[in-house]
Amino acid sequence: MAYRLTVLGTGYLGATHAACMAELGFEVLGLDVDAAKVASLQAGNLPIHEPGLEDILRRNLANGRLRFTSSYEEAADFGDVHFVCVGTPQKKGEYAADVSYLDAVIESLAPHLRRDCLVVGKSTVPVGTAQRLSDKLARLAPVGEAAELAWNPEFLREGFAVKDTLHPDRIVLGVHSEKPEKIMREVYASMLEHGTPLVITDYPTAELVKVAANAFLATKISFINAMAEVCEAAHADVKQLSLALSYDERIGGRFLNPGLGFGGGCLPKDIRAFMARAGELGADQALTFLREVDAINMRRRARMVDLARELSGGSFRGCTMAVLGAAFKPNSDDIRDSPALDVAVKIAEQGGKVTVYDPVAQENARRAHPELNYGASALEAARGAHVVLLLTEWQEFVDLDPEELGSVVASRKIVDGRNALDAETWRAAGWHYRALGRP
Template identity: 90%
Template sequence: MAYRLTMVGTGYLGATTSACMAELGFEVLGVDVDAEKIARLQAGDLPIYEPGLQEVLRRNLANGRLRFTTSYEEAAAFGDVHFLCLGTPQKPGEYGADVSYLDAAIESLAPHLKRECLVLGKSTVPVGTAQRLADKLARLAPIGSGAELAWNPEFLREGFAVKDTLYPDRIVLGVASDKAEKVMREVYASMLEMGTPIVITDYPTAELVKVAANAFLATKISFINAMAEVCEASHADVKQLSLALSFDDRIGGKFLNPGLGFGGGCLPKDIRAFMARAGELGADQALTFLREVDAINMRRRARMVDLARELAGGSFRGCTVTVLGAAFKPNSDDIRDSPALDVAVKISEQGGRVTVYDPVAQENARRAHPELSYGESALEAARDAHVVLLLTEWQEFIDLDPDTLGTVVATRKIVDGRNALDAETWRASGWHYRALGRP
C-alpha cells in the first residue's frame, strides 16, 4: 500500500521530514497553525538554514508530492500516517519539558480521524507521554482505537538533517500492536532494505532512547571540558589528552573535542527535562550526575569570558572585542542557548564593545540581541579589535589567514573557544593565542 503521510508541525523537524519523505516517493502534506510559515513553505521558502534542504523542498513541491496546509480536517482526510513533529521546549522557570504543543495537536487532529490510521510521535518527550497521548487519541477520535499511536524518536543533527533523515543510523519504534509495526516497516522499507538497524520496543523505552542518547553525548562533552579545567590548573594540554583518549576504541574521539561546550535547542533542555521527569518518577538520584554535566557546560562560558578579560588587560572597559560565531554550532542558523552569543552578551554587559559576525546566523542574532554590533565579514567585524574570540567553528573561521586578520586588528590577541585553530601557526604570525584547556 502507498501510504500518504502528514507532518503535524512544520518547524525544523517537520519541514525536514516533510521534504525528505516526499523525496523517498511519498505523497506528503505538512500542517501547521502558523499560516505565514505555511505560505512560505508552500512558496518554497525555507524559514530555517539547513544545508541541502531547500533544494529537496523545492524539487518535491514542483513534482507535486509535497504541499502544505493549515487545515487539520484536510490533513485527517488525506493521511494514513500522521507524524507529530512538535517542539517540547523547557518550561519557563523550571527544568521540565512543555508538551502542550503535542496535546494541542492531538486535540486538533483527533476529532477529524474517521478512518483507521497511525499517529507517529517524533518529538523528544518525558517518558510516559506517549501512553497518555495514546489514551487521549483513542478517546477523541471518532474511529476510537482505530487511530493508533506509535513512537519513533528522531535523531537529526543540525547541519546533517537531510542525510540523517534519508540514511538514518538506526530506527527506534515504540508500538502497542503488530499492525503498527507492520505499517512502519512498510513506510521505512527503503531504509530497512539498506540495512538500517531497527529496534522494535514499547512506548517507554522508545521515549527514553532519545533522552538517554542526548544525556550520554552531553556527559561526554562535559567530561572532556572537566578535563580541560584540570589541564588549565596543571598546565597540561587538553587537546593532546583528548587525542590520546580517542585511540581507545572503548572511548572514541567523537564528541570529545574540548571547548566552549554545548548549546542549541536539544541537549541543554533535554537533559534538564530528563532530570525533572526522573524526579517525578522517584528516580532522581539516578540522574544527579547530569546536574554537574550541566554545571560544567555553563562554567566553560564563564571561563571564556575570564580568558578574554585577561587578554584585555583585566577589564573590558574601552576594549573592542570581536566574536566570530553566533550559531550554537556550524552549518546552522540556530541561536537557541548559543554559547557564543551568551559570551558576547556577558562581555557587552561588562563594558566591552562587542562586534559579532556569523556567516548564516547573523540576522537571527541581530533580532535577538540588537544591543550588540555586527560586521558583514570576519575582517570587518575584527577591525580595530583588541581581542578576537572564535566561538563557533565555521570552516570560514578555521581557514582565516592570521597575517591578513592581523592587518585589521588593534592588537593580535585571540582566544580559540573551540580548539579549532593551529596554535603554532597563529603564534608564528605574532598572535597571542589562548584556548580553553591549553597552556
Template identity: 85%
Template sequence: MSYRLTVLGTGYLGATHAACMAALGYEVLGLDVDPGKVASLSAGELPIHEPGLEEILRQGLASGRLRFTTSYEEAAEFGDVHFICVGTPQKKGEYAADVSYLDAVVESLAPYLNRECVVVGKSTVPVGTAQRLADKLARLAPAGELVELVWNPEFLREGFAVRDTMRPDRIVLGVVSDKAEKVMREVYEPMLAEGTPVIITDYPTSELVKVAANAFLATKISFINAMAEVCEAAHADVKDLSLALSFDERIGGRFLNPGLGFGGGCLPKDIRAFMARAGELGADQALTFLREVDAINMRRRARMVDLARELAGGSFQGCTVAVLGAAFKPNSDDIRDSPALDVAVKIREQGGDVTVYDPVALGNARKAHPTLGFGASALDAAKGAHVVLLLTEWQEFIDLDPEELGGVVAARKIVDGRNALDAETWRASGWHYRALGRP
C-alpha cells in the same frame, strides 16, 4: 500499499521530515497553524538554514507530492500515517519539558479521525507521554481503537538533517500491535532496504532512547571540558589529552573535543527535562550527575569571558572585542542557547564594545540581541579589535589567514574557544594565542 503521509508541525524537524519523505516518493501534506509559515513553505522558502533542504523542498513542491495546509480536517482526510513533529521546549522557570504543543495537535486532529490510521510521535518527550497521548487519541477519535499510536524518536543533527532523515543510523519504533509495526516497516522500507537497523520496543523505552542518547553525549562533552579545567590548573594540554584518549576504542574520539561546550535547542533542555521527569518518577538520584554535566557546560562560558578579560588587560572598559560565531554550531543558523552569543552578551554587559560576525546566523542574532554590534565579514568584525574570540568553528574561521587578520586588528590577541586553530601557526604570526584547557 502506498501510504499518504501528513506531517503536523513544520519547524526544523517537521519541514525536514516532510520534504525528505516526499523525496522518497510519498505524497505528503504538511500542516502548521501559522499561515505565514505555510505560505513560505508553499513558495519553497525555508525559515531555517539547513544544507540541502531547500532544494529537496522545492523538488517536492514541483513534483506535486508535497504541499502544505493549516486545516486539521484536510490532514485527517488526506493521511494514512500522521507524524507529529512539534517542539517540546523547556518550561519557563523550571527544568520540565512543555508538552502542550503535542496535546494541542492530538486534540485538534483526533476529532476528525474517522477511519483506521496510525499517528506517529517523533518529538522528544518525558517518558510516559506516549501512553497518555494514545489514551487521549482513543478517547477523542471517532474511529476509536482503529487509530494507533507509534513512538518513533528523531535523531537529527543540525547541519546533517537531510542525511540523517534519508539514511538514519537506526529506527526506533515504540508499538503496541503487530499491525502498527507492519505499517511503519512499510513506510520506512526505503531505509530498511539499505540495511538500517530497526529496534521494535514499547512506548517507555522508545521515549527514553532519545533523552538517554542526548544525556550520554552531553556527559562526554562535559567530561573532556572538566578535564580542560584540570589541565589549566596543572599547566597540561587538553588537546593532547583528548587525542590520547581517542585511540582507546572503549572511549573513542567523537564528541571528545574540548572547548566552549554545547548549546542549541536540544541537548541543554533535554537533559534538564530528563532530570525533571526522573524526579517525578522517584528516580532523581539516578540522574544527579547530569546537574554537574550542565554546570560544567555553563562554566565553560564563564571561563571564556575570564580568558578574554585577561587578554584585554583585566577589564573590558574601552576594549573592542570581535566575536567570530553566533550560531550554536557550524552549518546552522540556530542561536538557541548559543554559547557564542552568551559570551558576547556577557562581555557587552561588562563594558566591552562587541562586534559579532557569523556566515548565516546574523539575522537571528540581530533580532535576539540588537544591542550587540555586527560585522559584514570576519575581517570587518575584527577591525580595530583588541581581542578576537573564535566561538563557533565555521570552516571559514578555521581557514582565516593570521597575517591578513593581523593587519586589521588593534592587537594580535586571540582566544580559540573551540580549539579549532593551529596554535603554532598563529603564534608564529605574532599572535598571543590562548585556548580553553591549554597552556
C-alpha cells in the same frame, strides 16, 4: 499499499521530515497553525538554514508530492500516517518539558479521524507521554482505537538533517500492537533494505532512547571540558589529552572535542527535562550526575569571558572585542542557547564594545540581540579589535589567514573557544593565542 503521509508541525524537524519523505516518493501534506509559515513553505522558502534541504523542498513542491496546509480536517482526510513533529521546549522557570504543543495537535487532529490510521510521535518527550497521548487519541477520535499511536524518536543533527533522515543510523519504534509495526516497516522500507537497524520496543523504552542518547553525549562533552579545567590548573594540554584518549576504542574521539561546550535547542533542555522526569518517577538519584554535566557546560562560558578579560588587561571597558560566530554550532543558523552569543552578551554587559560576525546566523542574532554590533565579514568584525574570540567553528574561521586578520586588528590577541585553530601557526604570526584547557 502506498500510504499518504501528513507531518504536523513544520519547524526544524517537521520541515525536514516532510521534504525528505516526499523525496522518498510519498505524497506528503505538511500542516502548521502558522499561516505565514505555511505560505512561505508552499512558496519554497525554508524558515531554517539546513544544507541541501531547500533543493529537496522545492523539487517536491514542483513535482506535486509535497504541499502544506493549516487545516486539521484536510490533514485527517488526506493522511494514512500522521507524523507529529512539534517542539517540547523547557518550561519557563522549570527544568521540565512543555508538552502542551503535543496535546494541542492530538486534540485538534483526533476529532477528524473517521477511518483507520496511525499517528506517529517523533518529538522528544518525558517518558510516559506516549501512553497518555494514545489514550487521549482513542478517546477523542470518532474511529476510536482504530486510530493507533506509535513512537518513533528523531535523531537529527543540525547541519546533517537530510542525511540523518534519508540514511538514519537506526530506527527506533515504540508500539503496542503488530499493526503499527507493519505499517512503519512499509513506510521505512527503503531504509530497511539498505540495512538500517530497526529496534521494535514499547512506548517507554522508545521515549527514553532519545533523552538517554543526548544525556550520554552531553556527559562526554562535559567530561572533556572538566578535563580542560584540570589541564589549566596542571599546565597540561587538553587537546593532546583528548587525542590520546581518542585512540582507546572504548572511548573514541567523537564528541571529545574540548571547548566552549554545548548549546542549541536539544541537549541543554533535554538533559534538564530528563532530570525533572526522573524526579517525578522517584528515580532522581540516578541522574544527579547530569546536574554537574550541566554545571560544567555553563562554567565553560564563564571561563571564556575570564580569558577574554585577561587578554583585555583585566577590564573590558574601552576594549573592542570581535566575536566570530553566533550559531550554537557550524552549518546552522540556530542561536538557541548559543554559547557564542551568551559570551558576547556577557562581555558587552561588562563594558566591552562587541562586534559579531556569523556567515549564516547573523540576522537571527541581530533580531535577538540588537544591542550588539555586527560586521559584514570576519575581517570587518575584527577591524580595530583588541581581542578576537573564535566561538563557533565555521570552516571559514578555521581557514582565516593570521597575517591578513592581523593587518586589521588593534592587537594580535585571540581566544580560540573551540580549539579549532593551529596554535603554533598563529603564534608564529605574532598572535597571543589562548584556548580553553591549553597552556
